[in-house]
Amino acid sequence: MKTENPIPSRLPWRLAFCEQDGMPSFARIATGVMVLAALGWVSFSVYKNHAIPSGGDLAGLGAFVTMLYGANKFATAIDKTPPAPPPAA
Numbered sequence: 682m683k684t685e686n687p688i689p690s691r692l693p694w695r696l697a698f699c700e701q702d703g704m705p706s707f708a709r710i711a712t713g714v715m716v717l718a719a720l721g722w723v724s725f726s727v728y729k730n731h732a733i734p735s736g737g738d739l740a741g742l743g744a745f746v747t748m749l750y751g752a753n754k755f756a757t758a759i760d761k762t763p764p765a766p767p768p769a770a
Contacts, residue, residue, distance in 0.1 A: 706753070707753075708753030712750045715746045715749070716746055719745070
């Protein structure tokens, strides 16, 4: 049975925050919020210091931003792993 897509067609950008079945994904929404916070932090840092943050800071920020999405995908992959067969007697 096919379910109705809850996202109106006039808002196609919202599909970036949904799973393949059209349901919103917490990990994708949280990652989007983290990206906005990171952009704000980098912009504020550049404004105050008049310099771009170092590469190590930006790499750490990138890892922080993708952490929730990666954890969600890892958990999904583990859930799809078939159970081990019982040992032979």
